[in-house]
Amino acid sequence: MRKHYFIGETIFSAGGVLVDKENKKILIIQKNKTSEWLLPKGRMEENETIEQTAEREVFEETGYKNKAQKLLSVQVRPDLVDPTKTKVVFWFFCLLSDPKRTENTQAINEDFSVKWVDKKEAISLLNWEEDKKLVSLCANF
Numbered sequence: 001m002r003k004h005y006f007i008g009e010t011i012f013s014a015g016g017v018l019v020d021k022e023n024k025k026i027l028i029i030q031k032n033k034t035s036e037w038l039l040p041k042g043r044m045e046e047n048e049t050i051e052q053t054a055e056r057e058v059f060e061e062t063g064y065k066n067k068a069q070k071l072l073s074v075q076v077r078p079d080l081v082d083p084t085k086t087k088v089v090f091w092f093f094c095l096l097s098d099p100k101r102t103e104n105t106q107a108i109n110e111d112f113s114v115k116w117v118d119k120k121e122a123i124s125l126l127n128w129e130e131d132k133k134l135v136s137l138c139a140n141f
Contacts, residue, residue, distance in 0.1 A: 011079050011087045014054035015041020016094035017138050018066050025116040026135060027062055027096075028125060032111045037125040039134060040112075041089060054092045062114050063101040068092040072137050075130060091134050 017039060018027040028037050042057035044050065051068040058066050070093045079087040106112060117125065123132045 009085065011082075011085055012044040012050070012053070012090075013041050013087060014044060014050050014057060014090040014092065015039055016054045016058045016066065016068060016092040017072065017134050018058050018062060018064060018094045018096060019138060020096045020099070020116060022099075023116070024118060026119055026122045026138070027064065027114055027116055028122050029061055029112040029114050032113055036127045037131075038127065039091075039131045041091070050090045051092065054090065054094060058094050059102075060105050060107065061110060061112050063103060063105045064096055064114075065098040065102070066094040067097050068094050072134055073130075093138055 019025070020027070027040075029040050030037050040058045040061035042053070042061065044053040045056075048056070054068045055066055058064070071090060072093055073091040075087075075089040075091065077087055077089075079085045101114075115125075119135055119138070122135045126132050126135065
């Protein structure tokens with residue numbers, strides 16, 4: 001297994017488990033093209049910290065402002081689009097910072113629906129075992 005991941009050779013991404021602490025809900029997204037339920041994440045941009053990437057990507061894909069609180073996991077795997085590259089994904093516990101949703105924040109090629117659910121329903125709906133585990137790590141929010 002590689003121990004060094006270099007910019008240009010590696011794809012860095014970040015995302016988060018967005019939590020509304022007041023209402024005890026987690027936001028999950030549905031990729032409308034495939035009906036797949038996911039947690040929001042995306043690629044790091046130049047001159048951006050990994051926390052800023054998580055906050056921006058969660059906002060862009062959901063429309064909700066948030067603050068990355070705690071690193072939950074770092075996932076390392078081959079990139080699905082280009083398996084010759086390694087993808088490193090940083091996952092954060094993110095707190096909702098404004099309950100008002102901003103419309104039209106998704107990129108042109110994105111088509112996600114959002115849904116606030118309790119933790120049990122999130123674990124039931126999410127398609128990826130890694131996403132379910134991330135939600136389960138947010139035990140006492």
